[in-house]
Amino acid sequence: DAGVIQSPRHEVTEMGQEVTLRCKPISGHNSLFWYRQTMMRGLELLIYFNNNVPIDDSGMPEDRFSAKMPNASFSTLKIQPSEPRDSAVYFCASSLAVWQGAASYGYTFGSGTRLTVV
Amino acid sequence: ELKVEQNPLFLSMQEGKNYTIYCNYSTTSDRLYWYRQDPGKSLESLFVLLSNGAVKQEGRLMASLDTKARLSTLHITAAVHDLSATYFCAVFLVSKLTFGTGTRLQVTL
Numbered sequence: 001d002a003g004v005i006q007s008p009r010h011e012v013t014e015m016g017q018e019v020t021l022r023c024k025p026i027s028g029h030n031s032l033f034w035y036r037q038t039m040m041r042g043l044e045l046l047i048y049f050n051n052n053v054p055i056d057d058s059g060m061p062e063d064r065f066s067a068k069m070p071n072a073s074f075s076t077l078k079i080q081p082s083e084p085r086d087s088a089v090y091f092c093a094s095s096l097a098v099w100q101g102a103a104s105y106g107y108t109f110g111s112g113t114r115l116t117v118v
Numbered sequence: 119e120l121k122v123e124q125n126p127l128f129l130s131m132q133e134g135k136n137y138t139i140y141c142n143y144s145t146t147s148d149r150l151y152w153y154r155q156d157p158g159k160s161l162e163s164l165f166v167l168l169s170n171g172a173v174k175q176e177g178r179l180m181a182s183l184d185t186k187a188r189l190s191t192l193h194i195t196a197a198v199h200d201l202s203a204t205y206f207c208a209v210f211l212v213s214k215l216t217f218g219t220g221t222r223l224q225v226t227l
Contacts, residue, residue, distance in 0.1 A: 033214070043206065043217040056214065091160065106151045106208075107215060109161040 004110035006092050012116045018080040021113045024073055025094030033107060034067055034077050035091040043091075049075065082117045089114050120145045122209050124218040131197050132226055139221045141190040141207035149210035150190045152181050154203045155220075161206065165192075197225045 005024040013019050025032050033048040047057040052069045060067070064083070069075040079086055093107040121144040131137050141150070149168055153161040165174040167183035167190060174181050178201065180193045190207055204222045208215040 031213075035217075042219050045214055045216070048214055050213075056212075093161075106163050106166050106210075108163070109153075111160045 004092055004094050004108050006090075006110035006113050008113060009111065010114045010116075012118065013082055015083055015117055016081040017117075018078065019082045019086075019115060019117075021077040021090050021092075021115070023075045023077070023092030023110060025075070025092070026108055027073070029094035029096055029108075030072065031095045032069060032075050033093045033095075034075070035093065035109075037089045037091060037112070038087075046077070079115075082115075084117045087115055087117050120147075120209060120211050120216045122207065122216050122218040124205075124207060124221050126221060127219060128222045128224075130224045130226060131194070133198055134196050136196065137194050139192040139194070139205055139223075141192070141218050143188050143190075143207075143209045143216075143218075145209075145211060146185065146188065147209045147211045148183075148185050150183050151208045151210065151215065152190075152192055153206045153208060153217075155206065156203050164205075194223070197223075199225045199227070201225050 004026055007022045030051050034046040035043050036046055037043050044059055046059045047067045048055055049069045065079055067077045089112045091109050091112045093109045095107045123142045125140050151166055152164040154164050155161050165181040170185040172183045178195045183190045202225045204220045206220045207218045
């Protein structure tokens with residue numbers, strides 16, 4: 001298995017531009033999570049999906065952020081318009097559902113997207 | 119709101135020495151995970167602790183969980199340079215993982 005695949009690996013954009021981050025979870029995993037990592041705030045959960053349905057988006061910082069999961073193999077995190085304070089590493093992770101044994105395996109993380117907004 | 123705290127935040131230790139990283143959390147949970155992150159890399163799962171008193175060991179690392187004290191420890195035995203990384207604990211509650219602040223470990227010769 002190729003693991004959780006994120007693209008792009010690096011993104012540099014100008015303030016005000018739209019940014020779209022992409023994630024392909026591990027096949028068979030039906031829970032997907034978006035995290036943001038910064039030096040100041042550490043690892044923060046932004047949103048997570050179960051069976052393609054958003055369950056908890058309380059970590060999404062503001063309306064400029066949106067996430068979708070149109071099918072079991074693809075998710076996007078969009079920032080529009082982007083601001084310099086959005087600069088961070090964004091991780092996507094996937095896991096089995098709890099009833100499938102998620103507790104025993106935890107989450108598998110992608111390689112992350114390093115976003116720089118100038 | 120669940121709070122997960124680790125200490126120390128930074129640890130510089132000599133090769134061959136032993137040390138322990140502590141992870142305290144504020145709300146009862148019986149599931150805790152440890153991850154490792156190398157600079158510029160993703161998070162790698164190290165241990166899954168699923169019950170009170172659980173102990174897992176892999177090489178020079180040993181993790182334990184005390185759910186009553188809401189405490190997990192990651193013990194490093196005879197550190198080697200390859201263990202230099204940032205270590206995170208993460209508590210599973212309400213279907214999601216909340217991460218600790220991380221402990222940056224630097225092992226020196």
